[in-house]
Amino acid sequence: MEDDAPLAIPLFPTSPQPHSTADPHESVPGQVSETPASGDGAQGSGDGQAEPVGITMITGYLGAGKTTLVNYILNERHGRRIAVILNEFGDELGIEKAMVNDGAGGALVEEWVELGNGCVCCSVKHSFVQALEQLLERREKFDHILLETTGLANPGPVAAVLWVDDQLESPVHLDSIVTVVDARNLKQQLADSRENGAVNEAYLQIAFADVVLLNKVDLVTGGTTEVEDLEAQIHNINGLVKIVRSERCQVDLKDVFERRAYRAQPSADLETLLQLDERDVHDRMVGTISFSASETTDLAKVNDWLGELLWEGGMDSEIYRMKGIFNIHGSDNMYMLQAVRDLYEIVPTRSWKPDEKRRTQIVFIGKDLKKNTLLESFKKCVAV
Numbered sequence: 124m125e126d127d128a129p130l131a132i133p134l135f136p137t138s139p140q141p142h143s144t145a146d147p148h149e150s151v152p153g154q155v156s157e158t159p160a161s162g163d164g165a166q167g168s169g170d171g172q173a174e175p176v177g178i179t180m181i182t183g184y185l186g187a188g189k190t191t192l193v194n195y196i197l198n199e200r201h202g203r204r205i206a207v208i209l210n211e212f213g214d215e216l217g218i219e220k221a222m223v224n225d226g227a228g229g230a231l232v233e234e235w236v237e238l239g240n241g242c243v244c245c246s247v248k249h250s251f252v253q254a255l256e257q258l259l260e261r262r263e264k265f266d267h268i269l270l271e272t273t274g275l276a277n278p279g280p281v282a283a284v285l286w287v288d289d290q291l292e293s294p295v296h297l298d299s300i301v302t303v304v305d306a307r308n309l310k311q312q313l314a315d316s317r318e319n320g321a322v323n324e325a326y327l328q329i330a331f332a333d334v335v336l337l338n339k340v341d342l343v344t345g346g347t348t349e350v351e352d353l354e355a356q357i358h359n360i361n362g363l364v365k366i367v368r369s370e371r372c373q374v375d376l377k378d379v380f381e382r383r384a385y386r387a388q389p390s391a392d393l394e395t396l397l398q399l400d401e402r403d404v405h406d407r408m409v410g411t412i413s414f415s416a417s418e419t420t421d422l423a424k425v426n427d428w429l430g431e432l433l434w435e436g437g438m439d440s441e442i443y444r445m446k447g448i449f450n451i452h453g454s455d456n457m458y459m460l461q462a463v464r465d466l467y468e469i470v471p472t473r474s475w476k477p478d479e480k481r482r483t484q485i486v487f488i489g490k491d492l493k494k495n496t497l498l499e500s501f502k503k504c505v506a507v
């Protein structure tokens with residue numbers, strides 16, 4: 124059984140490493156090349172290196188519908204061959220076991236079960252990396268990976284591992300985190316308190332999500348008003364997340380595949396960011412804050428500021444995710460920031476349009492965030 128054994132692969136920076144580059148084409152840690160997945164198996168990049176395979180991480184509270192979603196994806200005709208990694212809690216003590224089945228429609232199912240007290244986000248991270256690498260030895264057999272995590276998982280640590288695939292030495296990229304939410308029980312789940320002020324996983328799973336499937340809408344008794352209330356509650360926690368209502372997880376698969384949520388590129392995400400209103404958190408432990416500023420910023424100062432915020436803490440708050448657009452002194456390109464826990468990258472994307480107001484717009488998702496304190500500290504970034 125796996126315990127807290129030392130990890131063979133450095134999963135997190137032991138010393139802070141800012142990720143930024145001034146060249147839009149330069150590859151940076153945490154950023155992966157852009158090759159759309161196709162239905163015809165492994166792709167070569169011309170230099171013998173396999174293209175990174177996308178991973179969709181599926182998370183959600185116990186019983187929300189994660190397995191229903193996985194089964195739905197495996198049985199739909201989407202032309203992709205899917206590998207699945209399952210991580211579940213079980214009663215029996217035992218060793219991890221892996222097996223490969225032929226799923227419906229030719230889907231490949233890699234089942235990896237850590238029985239006993241393991242959870243993919245903590246003690247079995249090393250086993251998870253090994254399972255992933257074993258799976259990647261059969262890379263030519265599938266086009267995409269689904270990682271279904273146990274209902275108790277905090278997606279943050281695994282998201283960071285997968286995002287910076289160069290640390291994994293595996294050709295993977297995190298495509299998106301999909302959190303399945305039980306619409307009938309969400310309010311109750313969010314209200315559950317945890318000992319010592321710890322953050323309830325229901326909040327964490329929504330905070331780290333790129334897509335929330337608001338599932339089991341058929342069981343909501345209060346009709347559309349109640350569903351809209353739930354959506355507002357989810358958006359208060361995570362102002363960036365895309366919410367998709369579902370019954371038995373029957374969703375349009377483009378909401379699940381190829382979201383490219385972790386790529387700094389001109390995308391729908393970027394345009395959404397530009398339009399986001401100023402936000403503040405009220406009476407909640409976990410929530411979203413955003414602000415914009417018209418001053419031009421200095422890239423080196425921005426890097427210093429991000430290092431301070433994400434590595435040194437000191438604000439009595441925790442930042443889970445950040446996204447932002449920066450107006451950088453001396454550049455005609457807007458810079459896009461992505462951060463997951465203590466990892467970040469800031470890279471140039473498209474150029475500012477002539478009629479566009481150049482500005483910096485930043486979104487923070489985290490715990491105990493204080494807008495005024497963040498705004499004040501941001502002033503360090505202003506170019507003089």
Ligand SMILES: Nc1nc2c(ncn2[C@@H]2O[C@H](COP(=O)(O)OP(=O)(O)OP(=O)(O)O)[C@@H](O)[C@H]2O)c(=O)[nH]1
Nearest residue numbers: 184185186187188189190191274338339370371372
């Ligand atoms: N009524 C209704 N039932 C659903 C819906 N989606 C899933 N279910 C049922 O809810 C139960 C739990 O679904 P699962 O897919 O096993 O949930 P899970 O998140 O994988 O559960 P754990 O692995 O135990 O955390 C099953 O009996 C599903 O058939 C839905 O939209 N409506």
